[in-house]
Amino acid sequence: MKWLPENPNTRLTVKLTAIVSFMFVFAIFIMPPLYDAFCEITGLNGKTGTKYEAVEAVVDTSREIKVQFVATNNEGMPWQFGPEVKTVTVHPGEQTRINYRVKNTTGKDMIGQAIPSLTPYKASSYFHKTECFCFNQQALLAGTEAELPMYFIIDQDLPEYIKTVTLSYTLFDVTDRFSKDELLSMVVTDQ
Secondary structure (H helix, E strand, O other): OOOOOOOOOHHHHHHHHHHHHHHHHHHHHHHHHHHHHHHHHOOHOOOOOOOOOOOOOOOOOOOOOEEEEEEEEEOOOOOOEEEEOEEEEEEEOOOEEEEEEEEOOOOEEEEHHHHHHOOOHHHHHHHEEEEEEOOOEEEEOOEEEEOOOOOOOOOOOOOOOOOOEEEEEEEEHHHHHOOHHHHHEEEEOOO
């Protein structure tokens, strides 16, 4: 490597800087898509997939499943965000609606994206959202608020040992990904 400096200390510094730079690029640009693909393939991280098309479900009234709802904001997301109820008890096969409230507490128009996660992760194959605000970004004008519905069904085939599932949403600020015109076309009103 003739382009490297002659001094061994400088040579080591250049090599270490190159390695650290590569590690940052790998961690920021390559790992997230790989992680998403890995989670999709394995079902880990409790990702519950996309919209579920409900077929005629039979409600299993002999079982009750406790569903807990958690909402957090990612660092830098100033909105108020949370479920109207923290816990519900449902029967497998029963469609249930839960409302979340969101309020843009800032003086600027913003767009948020909620990312779901379900625990225990084995339940994610049996937890189906038929409609969810997490399928799309949510745009709110400065100082406005909205009600965001989420409909779900827990499959009757949920393993018997799972008595409680926790659905967690993390809300991210994605405003910078959109133009002002796109933001205005996406503005959410109470649904």
